[in-house]
Amino acid sequence: MSLSVHSIETFGTHEGPGIRLVIFLQGCHFRCVYCHNPDTWSTQAGEKMEIPDILNLLKKQKPYLLHGGLTVSGGEPLIQRVEVCSLFEQAKKVGIHTTLDTNGSIFDEFTNKLLEVTDLVLLDVKHIDDIQHQKVTGQSNQRVLDFAQYLSEIKKPYWLRYVLVPGWTDQTDSLHAWGKYFQHSAGLERVEILPFHTLGAYKYKALKIKNPLEGLQPPDQNTIENAKHIFEHYFQEVIVR
DSSP states (O other): OOOEEEEEEESSSSSSSSSEEEEEEEEOSSSOOOOOOGOHHHHHHHHHEEHHHHHHHHHHHHGGGGTTTEEEESSSSGGHHHHHHHHHHHHTTOOOEEEEEEEOOEEEEEHHHHHTOSSSSEEOOOOSSSHHHHHHHOSSSSSHHHHHHHHHTTTOEEEEEEEEEETOOOHHHHHHHHHHHTTTTEEEEEEEEEEEEOHHHHHHHTTTTOOTTTTOOOOHHHHHHHHHHHHHHTOOOOOEE
């Protein structure tokens, strides 16, 4: 069994607790206007890696994964949820903490099985309003919210992530609605705000893809502090990445 891999980070510090081996998978069905990795969209690209090879890399890295473990990100890893489940099952057999970084939009029996061997979920909920979510991602947020509700029901530890984009996801009323919706969610450990950045803009030019947010600047400090202040009204731990 193999995974279609976009890239690997051997010293990740932002995709879960501690130091982590991060596998970025190929393929995503969202088309987020602020995406900084459009090169991960295609399911036809990427490098095929056999799961035993990934496990061997993980075992070599294990002494350096202080308080960390393995994170599978994307693209969208749930596209390859059966294969990720196999990887996580084998990683846990050798005592590795497993984290899934996902948009939560694929929710079925195979997703449920994957969650059984997932220690922590990083869940990106792009917008609480469905119409605005569709404008931002091209997809409805209904399955995402169903996924989040399931995490709460099974009390799966998870972190919520929110990308703050001027004019798209920074509306005060929507930030409050987002906070109210998740305020009492069981299993939720922290909220992370990820301010929009332009580091991936060059990829759109290289791929000859129109950048929907070309020229848009990152949020200023006041915008970031406003979002953090709002979320702190609903959540105990709010971190700006």
